[in-house]
Amino acid sequence: MDIAELSEKILNGDRRALARAITLVESGREDHRTQATALLETLAKSKRQSLRIGLSGTPGVGKSTFIESFGMMLTAQGLRVAVLAVDPSSARSGGSILGDKTRMERLSRERSAFIRPSPSQTTLGGVARRTREAVALCEAAGFDVVLVETVGVGQSETVVAQMSDLFLLLLAPAGGDELQGVKRGIMEMADIILVNKADGDLKRTAIRTCADYTGALRLLRKRPQDPVGFPMARTVSAVEESGLQEAWEEMQKLSDWRKEQGHWHRSRAEQARYWFSEDVRQALLARLETPWAQARMSELSDSVAGGEISPALAAQDMLKGIGAAG
Numbered sequence: 001m002d003i004a005e006l007s008e009k010i011l012n013g014d015r016r017a018l019a020r021a022i023t024l025v026e027s028g029r030e031d032h033r034t035q036a037t038a039l040l041e042t043l044a045k046s047k048r049q050s051l052r053i054g055l056s057g058t059p060g061v062g063k064s065t066f067i068e069s070f071g072m073m074l075t076a077q078g079l080r081v082a083v084l085a086v087d088p089s090s091a092r093s094g095g096s097i098l099g100d101k102t103r104m105e106r107l108s109r110e111r112s113a114f115i116r117p118s119p120s121q122t123t124l125g126g127v128a129r130r131t132r133e134a135v136a137l138c139e140a141a142g143f144d145v146v147l148v149e150t151v152g153v154g155q156s157e158t159v160v161a162q163m164s165d166l167f168l169l170l171l172a173p174a175g176g177d178e179l180q181g182v183k184r185g186i187m188e189m190a191d192i193i194l195v196n197k198a199d200g201d202l203k204r205t206a207i208r209t210c211a212d213y214t215g216a217l218r219l220l221r222k223r224p225q226d227p228v229g230f231p232m233a234r235t236v237s238a239v240e241e242s243g244l245q246e247a248w249e250e251m252q253k254l255s256d257w258r259k260e261q262g263h264w265h266r267s268r269a270e271q272a273r274y275w276f277s278e279d280v281r282q283a284l285l286a287r288l289e290t291p292w293a294q295a296r297m298s299e300l301s302d303s304v305a306g307g308e309i310s311p312a313l314a315a316q317d318m319l320k321g322i323g324a325a326g
Helices: 003-011 015-026 030-044 063-076 131-140 157-163 176-181 184-189 200-218 244-261 263-289 291-305 311-325
Strands: 051-057 081-087 113-119 145-149 166-171 192-195 232-235
Touching: 003 015, 003 030, 003 131, 015 030, 015 113, 015 131, 030 131, 051 063, 051 157, 051 244, 063 081, 063 145, 063 244, 081 131, 113 131, 131 145, 131 157, 157 263, 166 184, 166 244, 192 200, 192 244, 200 232, 232 244, 244 263, 263 291, 263 311, 291 311
Parallel strands: 051 145, 051 166, 081 113, 081 145, 166 192, 192 232
Antiparallel strands: none
């Protein structure tokens, strides 16, 4: 693969080249990882930045419908929008449905939009292992907004905040049980909570739910990266496309304030530190997949199971062996 040619096409906004590049960075082959690293280093010189928006939400809340309506609104304003949707993988077969693109039929036909579903595989955190690199590729391709849709709400869904400038939490109209069901951790990460389906018979319920979340947000500790009024809760209707423009204006207001106050750049610097340490961890874990490590693990595992050695001592032995092999 000609990295120089591929990077040039990406910088010129070629969506087919972008899709090829994302496939490359998602590959686990060692030669592909080398090529992917070279490509990312080349594209990093462009210094292009998009507004990165992470989006999580409870099952059935209408994330795909919201993203399509929101994306259509942004493209109508002349903005280029990339959507990176992460689908859960089966713990049994490892497969994923990857149906997000088919659920966003209108947006997938837009020339100013790019939609890429990816399997989560065994990665926790609501995003795929290489989603951060896919975001960097979309930025280099000149997209104004990059939306990262996570698998769903849970205790581990906050990793997306480590690759986003803004984090949206999409919730459905409900009573107190819904409020109790949302983990405090993800609420503390959210910049804006959007109560979807504020239309028809659910409109009054949505307004009441939004008020509940507004009250809950007041109980959270004030964050230095937030201006007055944030984090906030708002109602939207993806079906009727109401409240979307107002929500977008709040997102712009928050991102502009963070840039003016220096929080934007500090956040991105901290995210770079986080992903550096994460890459080191992943590289160390990869050493456990080598034939020598697998054989040694099996040997020590049998010894632990037979009571010949304690798990802690066996782990020390294994780590010493990896260090010597490295």
